[in-house]
Amino acid sequence: MSENHEKTVECPYCGVLLSKPYWAHVQEKHPEEYEKKQTWISLFKDYKGMGMDDAVSLQVIGELFNVDAEEVRFFLEQNNIL
Ligand SMILES: [Zn+2]
Numbered sequence: 225m226s227e228n229h230e231k232t233v234e235c236p237y238c239g240v241l242l243s244k245p246y247w248a249h250v251q252e253k254h255p256e257e258y259e260k261k262q263t264w265i266s267l268f269k270d271y272k273g274m275g276m277d278d279a280v281s282l283q284v285i286g287e288l289f290n291v292d293a294e295e296v297r298f299f300l301e302q303n304n305i306l
Contacts, residue, residue: 233284236267247290258289261299268300278306 233242237254251258264285271281279293282300286293300306 233287236270236288242288244287245290246284246287250288251290264289264296264299265303265305268296268305 233246234240235242235249235253237250237257240249242249247258257263267285267288268281271284272278276284282293282296285296289296297306
């Protein structure tokens, strides 16, 4: 596995730079957000607003919450966000 496209990801709640696994920080420091899938919607909208494309947004959210990007996609589709 190449580390070539490692990107920096900030915690969307407190702004610290995260290292992998990203979800460990969210789970430990922001347990209420971690439990709420509704959070995915606002994060996705934030990332879109920052100009991130859909695939990258789904990937980052998946990594923050320790779920597959496809699960994030499915949830957003169910909520008519995607
Ligand atoms: Zn945080």
